[in-house]
Amino acid sequence: MTEPQLVLENINTTVLQNDQPKQLLKQVNLQLQPGDFVTVLGTNGAGKSTLFNTIAGNLPAQTGRIVLQGQDVTQQSEVQRAKLISRVFQDPKLGTAPRMTVAENLLLAQERGRHRGLRPRRLKQHLAEYAALCAQTGNGLERELDTPTGNLSGGQRQALSLLMATLKTPALLLLDEHTAALDPKTSRQLMQFTQERITAQHLTCLMITHHLQDALQYGNRLLVLQNGRIAADYRQEQKAQLTLSDLLDFFEPSL
Amino acid sequence: MNLIVSAIGQGLLWALLGLGLFLTFRILDFPDMTVEGTFPFGASVCVAALTHGAAPWLATLLAFGAGMLAGLVTGVLATKGHVPVLLAGILVMTGLYSVNLRILGRANVSLLNVKTIFTSRFLESLPPYFNSVVVGMVFIAVVIILLALFLQTELGQAFIATGDHPTMARALGISTPRMEIMGLMLSNGLIGLAGGIIAQSNGYADINMGVGTIVIGLAAIIIGEVAFGDLSMNQRLVAIACGSIFYRFILLIVLQLGFNTDDFKLISAVVLALVMMLPMFENKYHIRRMLKKGVTVDD
Numbered sequence: 001m002t003e004p005q006l007v008l009e010n011i012n013t014t015v016l017q018n019d020q021p022k023q024l025l026k027q028v029n030l031q032l033q034p035g036d037f038v039t040v041l042g043t044n045g046a047g048k049s050t051l052f053n054t055i056a057g058n059l060p061a062q063t064g065r066i067v068l069q070g071q072d073v074t075q076q077s078e079v080q081r082a083k084l085i086s087r088v089f090q091d092p093k094l095g096t097a098p099r100m101t102v103a104e105n106l107l108l109a110q111e112r113g114r115h116r117g118l119r120p121r122r123l124k125q126h127l128a129e130y131a132a133l134c135a136q137t138g139n140g141l142e143r144e145l146d147t148p149t150g151n152l153s154g155g156q157r158q159a160l161s162l163l164m165a166t167l168k169t170p171a172l173l174l175l176d177e178h179t180a181a182l183d184p185k186t187s188r189q190l191m192q193f194t195q196e197r198i199t200a201q202h203l204t205c206l207m208i209t210h211h212l213q214d215a216l217q218y219g220n221r222l223l224v225l226q227n228g229r230i231a232a233d234y235r236q237e238q239k240a241q242l243t244l245s246d247l248l249d250f251f252e253p254s255l
Numbered sequence: 256m257n258l259i260v261s262a263i264g265q266g267l268l269w270a271l272l273g274l275g276l277f278l279t280f281r282i283l284d285f286p287d288m289t290v291e292g293t294f295p296f297g298a299s300v301c302v303a304a305l306t307h308g309a310a311p312w313l314a315t316l317l318a319f320g321a322g323m324l325a326g327l328v329t330g331v332l333a334t335k336g337h338v339p340v341l342l343a344g345i346l347v348m349t350g351l352y353s354v355n356l357r358i359l360g361r362a363n364v365s366l367l368n369v370k371t372i373f374t375s376r377f378l379e380s381l382p383p384y385f386n387s388v389v390v391g392m393v394f395i396a397v398v399i400i401l402l403a404l405f406l407q408t409e410l411g412q413a414f415i416a417t418g419d420h421p422t423m424a425r426a427l428g429i430s431t432p433r434m435e436i437m438g439l440m441l442s443n444g445l446i447g448l449a450g451g452i453i454a455q456s457n458g459y460a461d462i463n464m465g466v467g468t469i470v471i472g473l474a475a476i477i478i479g480e481v482a483f484g485d486l487s488m489n490q491r492l493v494a495i496a497c498g499s500i501f502y503r504f505i506l507l508i509v510l511q512l513g514f515n516t517d518d519f520k521l522i523s524a525v526v527l528a529l530v531m532m533l534p535m536f537e538n539k540y541h542i543r544r545m546l547k548k549g550v551t552v553d554d
Contacts (some may be wrong), residue, residue: 056426082428097419100412108416113428116409123407164427 003070005204006032006055006172011064013047013054013228024050025061026228032172032206037198039215040208042225043251048208051225052174055206057081069171083113086165088158090177095161098150102141102160105149106130109164133163137193139186155186159193166197173198175207179214187211191218212247224250261384262507266500267391268453272468273475273495274398275322275445281476283418283438288344289329290446290472292351293322295465297447298454299358302366305455311372315451322447323440325351330436348465355462362462371455387456394452395496398445403489414438415488446472467520474527475499481530502526 013025024047032038042048053059055066057078066074068084086109089095096105107123127145134141137159141152149157158178165173175194179187191214198205209215215222222239224232224247231250234242272294279287297318304314325347332343356362378386405411416424417434424431446468454460479491479498486494509522 079425079428079430082426087426094422097416097423099419100416104412108412108424108427108429111409111413111427116413116429118405118408118410120404121407121409121412 002034004031004067005034005036005069006030007065007067008055009065009067011054011066012062013050013059014062015050015059024228025054028064028228028230030223030230032204034204035202036221037203037205037219038207038221038223039219040206040223040225041210041212041215041247041250042208042231046225047228048225049176050228052087052176052206052208055172056085056087056174080113084171085174086112086168086170086172087174087176088161088165088178090180092154092157092161092181095164096149096152096157099148101146101148102134102152103127103130103145105160105164106133106167109167112168112170133167134160136196137163138189155182155190158182158190162190162194162197166201166203169201169203171204173203173205175205177208177210180210194218212244215247216242216244226250257384258507260382260388262503263500264384264387264391264456266503267395267496268387268456269449269471269503270391270395270475270496270499271398271449271452272446272472273479273499274395274402274492275442275449276469276472277476277492277495278438278442278445280473281418282415283435285333285340285418285435285439286344287329287439287442288341288469289325289347289351289439289443290344290469291465291467292348292355293325293443293446293465294450294468295355295460295462296325296351296358297322297450298460298464299355299364299450299462300447301451302364302454302460303358305366305369305371306364311370311374311455315372315448315455318451319444319448322450323444325447326439326441326443327436329443330439333439334432334435352462359460359462363459365459366455367458371458372452373455390452390456394448399492399496402492406488467523470520470523470527471502474502474523474530477527477530478502478505481533 008028008030011025011028012023014021014023016022028051040048040051050059054061057073057076057080061074064074065072071084073081073084097108100108103123103126107121107126130145131142134145139156139159141156141159144152144156149160152160162178179190182190195218197203207219220236220239222234222242223230276290279285300321301314301318304317305311309317329343329347332338332346333340338346372390373386378389381389406415413424413429414434414437416427417429417431418438421431424434450464454464475495475498477498478501479494482498482501483490483494505526506519506523510516514522
């Protein structure tokens with residue numbers, strides 16, 4: 001058995017809401033193998049985003065340990081963990097710097113987690129490489145290299161966010177409903193592109209989605225979160241046999 | 256003629272202030288009020304050093320260092336102490352008033368018969384007011400080139416990204432508090448430097464010389480933006496220097512119209528307010544379209 005890529009051990013996360021402690025994650029244990037592509041389902045408030053925030057370091061875990069690529073990151077800040085983790089958010093506005101151009105954003109992402117000193121940025125040297133990269137998205141991003149990202153369409157911005165997240169291969173890619181804000185066609189395109197990037201780089205990935213079909217179609221493992229716990233965990237073959245109605249049971253419990 | 260040369264010279268010297276302000280107000284999107292304390296702080300430190308016999312270049316450099324120190328305090332209050340930036344700046348500005356009085360010893364210190372950066376055979380051989388044009392040109396050129404180079408480094412890009420989108424910057428491993436402190440230090444350093452140079456140009460430092468400096472700096476930035484429109488980062492730096500000179504011309508015209516110099520600050524504020532509202536008027540009344548059409552009476 002290979003060393004797991006991500007280990008979550010007995011994670012409990014509590015936040016204060018109106019001065020009342022509220023436990024959002026309860027006793028979460030999880031191990032991902034390198035190359036695992038895991039889809040995560042759950043109703044609103046089930047703890048999906050909390051899970052991501054805890055892994056990425058935005059929220060501290062009250063108990064437990066987080067180990068990434070054999071490295072204990074439990075005490076590391078979000079900024080320190082950025083060396084290993086990259087993330088794409090649901091809101092296209094969250095992933096890119098709006099007044100900086102597409103190429104400048106890519107350059108920033110290329111240095112994710114690296115020390116940034118007084119070296120010249122050498123943007124021109126990378127332009128050809130970035131153009132080729134952007135051409136893969138199939139939405140004309142390669143023609144917008146010098147456009148501030150604030151002027152791009154939502155689909156283009158999300159594709160760019162995904163490129164930025166995977167430009168420097170992360171130990172863990174977190175996709176937080178990254179297609180949810182897009183129209184169905186653009187959303188399908190981006191999911192296909194996501195699959196290509198994940199396969200090509202053999203990425204380990206957790207993907208939150210509300211789209212049950214996507215959850216079934218993509219990835220080799222499926223988690224269902226309920227009330228801050230992992231309620232179901234389907235591996236390879238189990239996942240292959242899952243049907244839409246099996247999943248719907250989680251969301252519309254029969255009375 | 257002398258008035259025009261003087262306006263250009265003053266515009267260039269004061270452009271340093273606009274460039275400093277640009278780093279916080281525009282790039283970081285921080286309303287940094289420290290400025291009104293930093294400017295006289297730089298002036299006080301510079302003048303005190305000069306009257307104690309320091310070499311002019313050293314005194315000028317000390318003004319820069321003093322400004323950076325003020326920026327550091329505001330930055331630490333804002334990032335580590337979680338004091339809102341606006342308030343942190345006001346606190347430092349208020350505190351600096353006392354510090355400046357201590358440094359100067361009294362409200363106004365003259366540089367009469369003291370050697371300054373303007374004391375040189377070459378500068379004194381020039382026609383009147385050309386000395387500030389030359390000194391201003393040199394400082395502005397050096398500062399703009401260094402800033403432009405800096406903003407194109409990996410660190411500079413991380414700094415810009417921090418101002419543009421702090422959440423994204425952190426997700427990419429950029430320590431945003433560090434960038435914010437650095438920006439405030441650099442910005443206030445330049446403003447302290449401006450204070451030091453302008454004190455030497457005026458021939459004195461005054462405890463109240465900081466009042467209204469934010470308006471002057473913002474005027475340079477905003478007039479530059481309104482005059483030149485969409486620009487690249489490097490061009491924007493040059494536009495600030497031009498904006499600063501334009502602002503001096505506007506004041507010159509106002510003065511020629513017969514206004515009292517006592518009303519300068521009110522006029523400055525009104526001019527800036529009008530310039531800032533221009534985009535709003537533009538949207539509402541389509542001034543440009545109206546101007547193109549000419550003033551024709553429809554009904």
